[in-house]
Amino acid sequence: MIENRPLLNLISHLTLCLGVLVVAFPIWIAFVASTHAPEALNSGTVPLWPGDRFLLNYAMALGLETGQKTLNVNLISMLGNSLVMALGITIGKLLISMLAAYAIVFFRFRFRMLSFWLIFITLMLPVEVRIMPTFEVVADLGMLNSYSGLILPLIASATATFLFRQFFLTVPHELIEAARMDGAGPIRFFIDILLPLSRTNLAALFVIMFIYGWNQYLWPLLITTDEHYYTVVMSIQRMLSVGDAEVAWHLVMPSTLMAMLPPVLVVILMQRLFIKGLVETEK
Known part of the structure; x- marks a missing residue:
């Protein structure tokens, strides 16, 4: 009471x-x-x-009116670049992490647990530790100033792999046997059974990964020299780096507020599934 x-x-x-x-x-x-x-x-x-x-x-x-501008591209282009990068990182992380967890939990192969622990150990290695070798690989592959260079090096996620693995371990064994008796193969079991069961987990991780991708600053700063690939976060910082000149606050503040809108909208639209994914398990 x-x-x-x-x-x-x-x-x-x-x-x-x-x-x-x-x-x-x-x-x-x-x-x-x-x-x-x-x-x-x-x-x-x-x-x-x-x-x-x-x-x-x-x-x-937004570039719809003439006036003082800090960059040669408008905010719409910056927001589009950030949106492409955030969605690419989010979808890539979810897809790769879910497939990796699916293989680790439901398939029996040599060095299965060793593979999982090698993935898990990368949680102790932040992006800053491996950023120089990653940059060298991206540069050698000719992916500087490109969307693939912005997205591909960041789509691996040990955190999402670990969370999906923990969820897949709670799937009842009877459900696996029933699917096998119905003739469901690995792909059909993954698409028809695991994906619907993982709906809330996918929603929670989507919100987290989208905000992670949207707020990226260091990696885009390193690999982009073309203003047409600038993200909104790094572009706002460049608006503030004007040396002895006066900061155009009347442009910085609208840009900052509009940069907040996409993550806020994602959280609001997916709030219910996000909370369920954190506190509940659907089976």
Whole structure:
């Protein structure tokens, strides 16, 4: 039985409101800054209420209106590059990790567990440790300044392989025997049975991997020298690196807010499946 404690409820709600305020206030400041003229933002004080240049600033950031620009490509192109990279990394990670976990759990072959532990050990090797040999391989293959160079080196995921393996181990053996008696081969068992069972896990990992791919900065920075392949994250950083010149905050802030929209939309649209994938197991 849960007791009704008004004081405890009040403290809980105040704590939640404080947390929302701490998280939302910087976003509000960014939105306000995106609606003002550059003179207002470079005066040394930050306005707290929106200005009258909302449509103009966002149109300039999207390249729909002429004005001061930091790069030769507009924000639409940057967002498209980030979207291609994020989706490519996400789909690649899910596909390869699921197939690897499927082979490790349901097939019996020599060095099966050794293969799994070799994959698992890579969790202790961040991208920064292996970035130079990876860059050399990508350069030798001629994939600099290309979508394949942005995506392929990042599609392997030990974390997703481990999570899929743990889920596949919970699949009842009776289900495997029933599928075998019905004449289902390995491919049909994978597509018709394992994929539907893994729906919530796929959704949870999709959200995590999409945000991971969208927020990539170091790898695109290394392999892209052509502005037409810049991602939105690295492009925003380049907008801030202006030396002694004044930062175009009226363009940086709209770009930052629009760069937040795709990950936020993915989380909102897949929120229910994302939560179920983290706390439940469908069988």
